[in-house]
Amino acid sequence: MDNIESLKEGDICPRCKEGHLVIRNTAKGEFLGCSNFPDCDFIQHNTNQSVIVLKQLKTPCPLCSQTLEIKLGRFGIYIGCSNYPLCHYNYKEDDDSGHNILCPICKKGSIVKRRTAKGRIFYACDNFPACKFSLQGKPIEKECPICNFPLMFLKKTAKGEKEMCPNTMCKSRQRKK
Numbered sequence: 001m002d003n004i005e006s007l008k009e010g011d012i013c014p015r016c017k018e019g020h021l022v023i024r025n026t027a028k029g030e031f032l033g034c035s036n037f038p039d040c041d042f043i044q045h046n047t048n049q050s051v052i053v054l055k056q057l058k059t060p061c062p063l064c065s066q067t068l069e070i071k072l073g074r075f076g077i078y079i080g081c082s083n084y085p086l087c088h089y090n091y092k093e094d095d096d097s098g099h100n101i102l103c104p105i106c107k108k109g110s111i112v113k114r115r116t117a118k119g120r121i122f123y124a125c126d127n128f129p130a131c132k133f134s135l136q137g138k139p140i141e142k143e144c145p146i147c148n149f150p151l152m153f154l155k156k157t158a159k160g161e162k163e164m165c166p167n168t169m170c171k172s173r174q175r176k177k
Contacts, residue, residue, distance in 0.1 A: 016040035063089045104150045106131035146172045
Protein backbone atom coordinates (compact mmCIF):
# COMPACT_ATOMS: atom_id res chain seq x y z
CA MET A 1 0.00 0.00 0.00
CA ASP A 2 1.27 3.50 -0.88
CA ASN A 3 2.09 5.98 1.82
CA ILE A 4 -1.12 8.01 2.16
CA GLU A 5 0.90 11.24 2.57
CA SER A 6 2.50 10.79 -0.90
CA LEU A 7 -0.72 10.25 -2.87
CA LYS A 8 -1.39 12.51 -5.85
CA GLU A 9 -3.96 12.95 -8.60
CA GLY A 10 -4.12 9.98 -10.97
CA ASP A 11 -2.82 7.36 -8.49
CA ILE A 12 -4.82 4.18 -8.00
CA CYS A 13 -7.18 4.33 -5.01
CA PRO A 14 -5.57 2.59 -2.00
CA ARG A 15 -8.95 1.42 -0.69
CA CYS A 16 -10.78 -0.13 -3.67
CA LYS A 17 -7.72 -0.63 -5.97
CA GLU A 18 -9.96 0.08 -9.00
CA GLY A 19 -10.59 3.82 -9.22
CA HIS A 20 -8.17 6.66 -9.70
CA LEU A 21 -7.72 9.61 -7.36
CA VAL A 22 -9.17 12.90 -8.55
CA ILE A 23 -9.10 16.38 -7.01
CA ARG A 24 -12.47 17.43 -5.60
CA ASN A 25 -13.46 20.79 -4.13
CA THR A 26 -15.61 21.80 -1.17
CA ALA A 27 -16.15 25.05 0.68
CA LYS A 28 -13.37 24.01 3.08
CA GLY A 29 -10.82 23.31 0.33
CA GLU A 30 -9.54 20.64 -2.00
CA PHE A 31 -9.13 16.94 -1.31
CA LEU A 32 -8.26 13.77 -3.19
CA GLY A 33 -11.17 11.39 -3.69
CA CYS A 34 -11.77 8.11 -5.49
CA SER A 35 -13.30 8.30 -8.96
CA ASN A 36 -15.57 5.36 -7.99
CA PHE A 37 -17.54 7.50 -5.53
CA PRO A 38 -20.13 6.64 -4.06
CA ASP A 39 -19.09 2.94 -4.25
CA CYS A 40 -15.73 3.86 -2.71
CA ASP A 41 -15.67 6.75 -0.22
CA PHE A 42 -11.87 7.14 0.14
CA ILE A 43 -10.74 10.75 0.69
CA GLN A 44 -7.41 12.31 1.59
CA HIS A 45 -7.46 15.92 2.75
CA ASN A 46 -4.58 18.15 1.78
CA THR A 47 -3.88 19.89 5.10
CA ASN A 48 -1.04 22.11 3.87
CA GLN A 49 -2.62 23.29 0.61
CA SER A 50 -3.66 26.79 1.59
CA VAL A 51 -0.82 27.74 3.93
CA ILE A 52 1.67 30.19 2.44
CA VAL A 53 4.96 30.98 4.20
CA LEU A 54 5.43 34.76 4.20
CA LYS A 55 8.66 35.08 6.18
CA GLN A 56 11.12 32.91 8.10
CA LEU A 57 11.90 34.20 11.62
CA LYS A 58 15.14 33.76 13.56
CA THR A 59 13.23 32.80 16.71
CA PRO A 60 13.33 29.09 17.65
CA CYS A 61 10.16 27.11 18.33
CA PRO A 62 9.69 26.61 22.11
CA LEU A 63 8.61 22.98 21.53
CA CYS A 64 11.10 21.58 18.98
CA SER A 65 13.76 24.34 18.52
CA GLN A 66 13.15 24.64 14.74
CA THR A 67 12.64 28.15 13.33
CA LEU A 68 9.28 29.90 13.43
CA GLU A 69 7.58 31.24 10.29
CA ILE A 70 4.98 33.88 9.55
CA LYS A 71 2.27 32.07 7.61
CA LEU A 72 -0.94 32.97 5.82
CA GLY A 73 -3.67 30.38 6.34
CA ARG A 74 -7.40 29.92 6.24
CA PHE A 75 -8.01 32.19 9.27
CA GLY A 76 -5.43 34.87 8.42
CA ILE A 77 -1.82 35.55 9.33
CA TYR A 78 -0.23 33.60 12.19
CA ILE A 79 3.15 32.45 13.48
CA GLY A 80 3.79 28.70 13.37
CA CYS A 81 6.60 26.18 13.50
CA SER A 82 8.50 25.38 10.28
CA ASN A 83 8.54 21.72 11.38
CA TYR A 84 4.78 21.30 10.76
CA PRO A 85 3.16 18.65 10.70
CA LEU A 86 5.63 17.07 13.15
CA CYS A 87 5.32 20.08 15.47
CA HIS A 88 1.94 21.83 15.86
CA TYR A 89 3.13 24.94 17.71
CA ASN A 90 1.28 28.19 16.86
CA TYR A 91 1.97 31.44 18.65
CA LYS A 92 -1.12 32.94 20.25
CA GLU A 93 -1.13 36.39 21.75
CA ASP A 94 -2.95 36.84 25.01
CA ASP A 95 -6.22 37.92 23.47
CA ASP A 96 -9.13 39.70 25.06
CA SER A 97 -11.09 36.47 25.44
CA GLY A 98 -12.69 36.48 28.85
CA HIS A 99 -9.99 37.94 31.07
CA ASN A 100 -10.42 34.84 33.25
CA ILE A 101 -14.09 35.50 33.87
CA LEU A 102 -15.59 32.60 35.80
CA CYS A 103 -18.48 30.84 34.07
CA PRO A 104 -21.70 31.93 35.82
CA ILE A 105 -23.42 28.58 35.16
CA CYS A 106 -20.95 25.80 36.11
CA LYS A 107 -18.63 27.97 38.28
CA LYS A 108 -15.70 25.70 37.25
CA GLY A 109 -14.64 26.91 33.80
CA SER A 110 -13.78 30.33 32.47
CA ILE A 111 -15.14 32.23 29.47
CA VAL A 112 -12.88 31.92 26.39
CA LYS A 113 -13.00 33.29 22.84
CA ARG A 114 -14.05 30.74 20.22
CA ARG A 115 -14.68 30.67 16.48
CA THR A 116 -17.42 28.87 14.55
CA ALA A 117 -16.70 26.82 11.44
CA LYS A 118 -17.69 29.84 9.35
CA GLY A 119 -15.31 32.15 11.24
CA ARG A 120 -17.75 34.01 13.51
CA ILE A 121 -16.44 34.83 16.97
CA PHE A 122 -18.33 33.91 20.12
CA TYR A 123 -17.46 33.39 23.78
CA ALA A 124 -18.11 30.18 25.70
CA CYS A 125 -17.20 28.20 28.79
CA ASP A 126 -13.97 26.22 28.42
CA ASN A 127 -15.59 23.39 30.40
CA PHE A 128 -17.43 22.22 27.25
CA PRO A 129 -19.16 19.69 26.83
CA ALA A 130 -20.00 19.55 30.55
CA CYS A 131 -21.12 23.22 30.36
CA LYS A 132 -22.71 24.61 27.21
CA PHE A 133 -22.88 28.30 28.26
CA SER A 134 -22.09 30.71 25.41
CA LEU A 135 -22.38 34.41 24.55
CA GLN A 136 -22.79 36.21 21.22
CA GLY A 137 -20.62 39.14 22.31
CA LYS A 138 -17.65 40.13 24.45
CA PRO A 139 -18.29 39.36 28.15
CA ILE A 140 -18.29 42.09 30.80
CA GLU A 141 -17.96 41.43 34.54
CA LYS A 142 -21.00 43.46 35.46
CA GLU A 143 -24.19 42.44 37.20
CA CYS A 144 -27.47 42.88 35.34
CA PRO A 145 -29.43 45.70 37.04
CA ILE A 146 -32.77 43.97 36.34
CA CYS A 147 -32.27 40.24 37.10
CA ASN A 148 -28.90 40.34 38.98
CA PHE A 149 -27.27 37.84 36.58
CA PRO A 150 -23.51 38.09 37.36
CA LEU A 151 -22.43 38.74 33.75
CA MET A 152 -23.31 41.00 30.80
CA PHE A 153 -22.06 41.06 27.20
CA LEU A 154 -21.57 43.66 24.46
CA LYS A 155 -23.84 43.24 21.46
CA LYS A 156 -23.13 45.11 18.23
CA THR A 157 -26.19 46.90 16.89
CA ALA A 158 -26.84 49.46 14.17
CA LYS A 159 -26.62 52.22 16.80
CA GLY A 160 -23.31 50.91 18.21
CA GLU A 161 -22.49 48.54 21.03
CA LYS A 162 -25.11 47.79 23.66
CA GLU A 163 -24.76 45.98 26.99
CA MET A 164 -27.07 42.95 27.11
CA CYS A 165 -27.96 40.39 29.74
CA PRO A 166 -27.25 36.77 28.66
CA ASN A 167 -30.13 35.51 30.80
CA THR A 168 -32.92 34.75 28.31
CA MET A 169 -35.53 35.01 31.08
CA CYS A 170 -34.49 38.58 31.98
CA LYS A 171 -37.15 41.24 31.42
CA SER A 172 -34.60 43.37 29.52
CA ARG A 173 -34.55 40.66 26.80
CA GLN A 174 -38.34 40.64 26.35
CA ARG A 175 -39.61 42.25 23.17
CA LYS A 176 -41.46 45.50 23.59
CA LYS A 177 -44.97 45.54 22.13
